[in-house]
Amino acid sequence: MAIEIRQLHPSFVGEVSGVDITRPLGRADVAAIEGGMDRYAVLVFRDQRLTDEQQLAFSRNFGELEFTRGTGISKPGELRLDPAFADVSNLDTNNRPLARDNRRRLYSLGNRLWHSDSSFKAIPATYSLLSGRIVSEKGGETEFADMRSAYDALDVATKAQIEDLVCEHSLLYSRELLGFDLTAEERATMQPVRQRLVRAHPASGRKSLYLASHIGSIIGWPMPEARAFIRDLMEHATQPQFVYAHKWRPWDLVMWDNRQTMHRVRRYDESKPRDMRRTTVGGTEMTVAQAA
Numbered sequence: 529m530a531i532e533i534r535q536l537h538p539s540f541v542g543e544v545s546g547v548d549i550t551r552p553l554g555r556a557d558v559a560a561i562e563g564g565m566d567r568y569a570v571l572v573f574r575d576q577r578l579t580d581e582q583q584l585a586f587s588r589n590f591g592e593l594e595f596t597r598g599t600g601i602s603k604p605g606e607l608r609l610d611p612a613f614a615d616v617s618n619l620d621t622n623n624r625p626l627a628r629d630n631r632r633r634l635y636s637l638g639n640r641l642w643h644s645d646s647s648f649k650a651i652p653a654t655y656s657l658l659s660g661r662i663v664s665e666k667g668g669e670t671e672f673a674d675m676r677s678a679y680d681a682l683d684v685a686t687k688a689q690i691e692d693l694v695c696e697h698s699l700l701y702s703r704e705l706l707g708f709d710l711t712a713e714e715r716a717t718m719q720p721v722r723q724r725l726v727r728a729h730p731a732s733g734r735k736s737l738y739l740a741s742h743i744g745s746i747i748g749w750p751m752p753e754a755r756a757f758i759r760d761l762m763e764h765a766t767q768p769q770f771v772y773a774h775k776w777r778p779w780d781l782v783m784w785d786n787r788q789t790m791h792r793v794r795r796y797d798e799s800k801p802r803d804m805r806r807t808t809v810g811g812t813e814m815t816v817a818q819a820a
């Protein structure tokens with residue numbers, strides 16, 4: 529059975545059928561999925577009952593995986609999952625929902641802000657793959673915004689103004705937005721990195737806005753002007769016409785290109801378990817040279 533992709537939104541997002549991703553894939557299938565990612569930026573695979581091992585194997589078809597250890601606030605003994613996973617559940621190591629004042633829960637509320645995964649790393653991620661093992665019945669949608677269409681819709685003068693701008697990204701800035709208190713030790717692990725504001729996709733050459741709540745400054749700009757401008761761009765880029773909301777069904781796997789999209793999770797009932805497991809494919813190059 530050949531892979532088919534049905535577009536779910538006028539500008540991006542495809543639903544993939546004709547492939548069982550729990551099994552090893554042939555090169556043609558991998559190429560078809562990569563082609564789909566280049567074109568749609570987000571792909572939805574329904575009813576994929578993945579084990580952790582199978583999710584890792586499927587993800588590795590697309591490059592080396594990123595490890596979450598060393599980013600964020602979790603310590604090695606506190607991990608529920610293999611460190612190759614980003615645990616975006618609301619569960620503790622006993623698979624019980626985290627208490628309201630749990631520090632890991634409060635930290636993870638950063639996922640409610642629009643962002644691109646790992647934009648705070650000098651070499652940021654390409655793909656993220658999120659498997660919905662236990663999903664919320666109400667709320668908990670993941671929303672995606674198409675940063676290519678958002679770029680295309682800018683006026684000519686703004687495109688010219690932003691073409692060579694470089695922003696600083698750090699988890700410090702997104703957590704600061706929420707008023708989350710980081711320790712001095714945590715802050716020391718979150719040194720800002722530089723990223724171009726406009727990226728061109730390596731396959732299509734199509735330009736996109738590289739935005740995230742992790743942005744705290746624009747190199748060479750006064751801080752208040754930079755933050756006001758980034759806020760304007762974020763509002764522009766997340767207008768309804770650029771956004772797709774994914775309503776999760778159990779065993780959906782959603783794969784997105786962090787270079788071409790932003791995403792955020794919506795509010796849900798946190799008294800009930802929500803088990804979502806993310807693998808992340810690392811990038812291969814910086815978007816711009818880092819400060820010496």
Ligand SMILES: [Fe+2]
Binds near residue numbers: 639791
């Ligand atoms: Fe994310």
